[in-house]
């Protein structure tokens with residue numbers, strides 16, 4: 001995997017914070033470290049992504065895949081299957097609402 005092969009935008013807006021964004025960010029950082037991805041995955045915290053109804057939300061590039069309704073279990077699955085294994089976790093993908 002190339003340096004910064006993935007770029008994650010994780011919402012820390014007010015609604016996502018109320019839905020547990022801080023806790024899943026801690027899980028994300030721990031899992032990235034556990035899998036040796038800390039320097040290969042860039043994580044950018046952002047404010048509201050406009051999808052508050054199904055937070056906490058995160059978008060992963062280069063694919064531009066939106067994940068929502070995240071908890072600790074879901075975050076571990078995304079790190080293992082998407083960031084390590086290279087396959088998006090289909091059942092966690094959210095289609096952004098305009």
Ligand code: FES
Pocket residue numbers: 011012013014015016017047048049050051052053055056057
């Ligand atoms: S606060 Fe996260 S999508 Fe709005």
